[in-house]
Amino acid sequence: MFITKNYSTITDDKDSFDWKKFFENETDFSSDNIDILKIFNELRDHLSEKNSQFGLVFNSFMKSLLRGTEFESNIKILEIGSGTGFLTRWLLSNYNGEGCLVDSCNESFKAFKAIQDMSHKIEFIQSDVFDLDIKETFDIVCSFGLIEHFEDKTRIMDAHKKNMDANGWGIIIVPLDSPLSRCFFEVHPELNLGYRELLTESEFRNILIDNNLDIHKIVSSKGYVYDFIAALVKKN
Numbered sequence: 001m002f003i004t005k006n007y008s009t010i011t012d013d014k015d016s017f018d019w020k021k022f023f024e025n026e027t028d029f030s031s032d033n034i035d036i037l038k039i040f041n042e043l044r045d046h047l048s049e050k051n052s053q054f055g056l057v058f059n060s061f062m063k064s065l066l067r068g069t070e071f072e073s074n075i076k077i078l079e080i081g082s083g084t085g086f087l088t089r090w091l092l093s094n095y096n097g098e099g100c101l102v103d104s105c106n107e108s109f110k111a112f113k114a115i116q117d118m119s120h121k122i123e124f125i126q127s128d129v130f131d132l133d134i135k136e137t138f139d140i141v142c143s144f145g146l147i148e149h150f151e152d153k154t155r156i157m158d159a160h161k162k163n164m165d166a167n168g169w170g171i172i173i174v175p176l177d178s179p180l181s182r183c184f185f186e187v188h189p190e191l192n193l194g195y196r197e198l199l200t201e202s203e204f205r206n207i208l209i210d211n212n213l214d215i216h217k218i219v220s221s222k223g224y225v226y227d228f229i230a231a232l233v234k235k236n
Helices: 019-024 036-046 051-066 086-094 106-114 153-162 179-186 201-210
Strands: 075-080 097-103 122-126 138-144 164-175 213-220 228-235
Touching (some): 051 086, 051 213, 051 228, 075 086, 086 097, 086 122, 086 138, 097 106, 106 122, 138 153, 153 201, 201 213, 201 228
Parallel strands (some): 075 097, 075 138, 097 122, 138 164
Antiparallel strands (some): 164 228
């Protein structure tokens, strides 16, 4: 647990806080009295990713995004830039079907092979998304944390639409530009080894509209160490 600083020594009456004493007793914030490295490390610790917390937030987030949406039985899912396929696994846990993951990273492929659950339902194709040559179409084409790495969005959005069934859905999730997200990525420079955009909701909407996608719903996360936003879309 996190315990806040105790200021009871600067007030005699618990119902009447002494603001004058509070400001008189505050730490001198001149640079000589601040341990910047200590503050930085404590902030990193507070804003560290936690699997259990992420699972709870993501479950609520996805249920909000997909509430009221009906999919075909035994849906086929294509996830591009998939990593180990967390998004596809969540979808398959809630809907019957099978998935196909596409990622060029060898480490992602190794990590996928080490995960035994749902391996009979998921195929992994190790390929650059732009070199992908799959003829079939999918009921859901999705990505989590992909399009923000491309300054020119046209080609990566085309990669989503290419294998989306005429009546299929797209699910696109990106980090949201918020004070919390900015702080998270600022104190995790090891995550910022390539190009990444944090997008506002209006910027995200404009990207989808500019790439001829019909927006059915947009939701934002609440309660995680950074904020993210998702859109449920169809091709126009």
